[in-house]
Amino acid sequence: MRKKNSWDKLRISELKMGYSFLMPAVLFIFLFIFVSILYSFYMSFFQWDLFDLGKVKSFVGVGNYLKTFSDSVFKTSMLNTILLVSVCLIVETVLGFLIALTLWTMKRKMRVVQSIILLPMITSPVIVGLIWRYIYDPQFGILNYFLKSTFGISNLAWLGDESLSLLSVMLVDVWQMTPFVILVLFAAMMGMSEDCIEAAKVDGAGFWQVVRKIIIPFVAPMISFVMLIRSMDLFKIFDTIYVMTKGGPGYSTETIALYTYKTGFAFYDMGYAMALSIITLVCIATISIIYIKRKRTA
């Protein structure tokens, strides 16, 4: 009897400690994330503006959501975002895989290579945008200088030309985030057992056969994970574009995050901005759900 009592006491003290350890962080997260989302969901049904923070608001139902159908800027920015996400995702994954593979064939843990690869990733996106504004500068940029001196092509306005600007913005993300793909995939490849590959070679498999039949299946889960993370990050891309083009020229580099920002802070149409936030949330949730479902069936 006594023994059971002290056991209970121990259990109760564990529970007490457990909850007092768990709750502060959980409450913090829930207060700021869930309350924010619920709040923006609720306020997306009203027409209100930034000045009085919704003291005066009028109920418009799903009006803000319906507005997206007739809003051509919304359609453009959604299309831009989808283009950006898909192109960057494919280029970064393929390039990252190839570079990781090359590093892997060299079979060495290279500190120097790793240090350099890390640099773009740990640079602030604002600074990345700034650096590439110098590079793209039509008059003094190094890129145009290089093109002119080697190919004789002159004065392309990389960020100022509507047909080039989105491509230029994509290139910056490829520059900055391909290293992330490399690091993850290289770490995965270094975890492969040598025996399997040696065995395949003894059986006469060529290099590309080894890549196709052993390496790709082995790192496939990592590839899909990296693609999920990257597509979530790309979908909310804001900082680099804000610094480079602010969405322009015209709406050629407008993304959904930038458009949400402008709707709220430049047009003061907060109800619509809240609706755009919820739409972003739904899009990203859909991407994650597709990923999780595919992972389950695989």
Place this chain on the structure above:
Amino acid sequence: MSYLKKNWISIIIITVFLLWTAGPILMMLQQSIKPTIIMFLDPPKFVFKPTIEHFIKIFTKNNILMNMKNSIIIGSSTTVLCLGLGSMCAYSLAKLRLPGKNIWAFLILLTRMVPVGALMMPLYVLMRKFGLAGTYAAVIIAHTTLNLPFSIWMMKVFFEDVPLEIEQAALVDGCSKFKVFTSIALPLAAPGLVATGILVLLNSWNEFMFALILSGRATRTLPVGISSFVGSVSIDWGGSSAAAALASIPIFIAGILIQKYLVRGITMGAVKG
């Protein structure tokens, strides 16, 4: 060694890739010490006598020191909050027997998926309503909200790596559960906690969107300060490069010194998540 004959191709590919990766950063660094007179020469000059004119200018005219101070205050507070709240939460999820703790862990993971784009507007309005907009607290809260979920998950893995036997031995010797946490689990998981803290600090130091909308004139962080160099048409090349160099060099040095932890932190989500 396998496929050694391909090595020279590998070396060429990697060299080209490294040049492409490092080039823009080197360009920014050299621009920060390039005299204004030769900044816009055609063809560009790569050998010159370095100058510190841009640094003097940003210290005296642009108040970059204040931005730096703000970044340090916000970054360190965010790190302390994330490590404090996060380590307790992670420990209880990793090691204590709590009913329904998997559901809690899953909910926390779920919040990691929430796009910051969707939080920007409501957080701004809520901060204004709480009267916090423009204060350090607003930015610190936003940065903690962004970083807490992933730091909990990261630290949870590190606490799971602490052998259960050692903790049980301490319990048998009469340690309280709390004592086990403070004097066994925390020290043993310390390297992992440091890695987590560094990532949080880095994220906060580099974060722009929330710092832009939530900070006031006196609480602007470095990225916000740097973005103000960029006009819609023209940029102050020398000044902005100097500010960018100032913000990046500490990160580059720290990043290279603690490379092992950093890479572990970045890739861990992928390997263990």
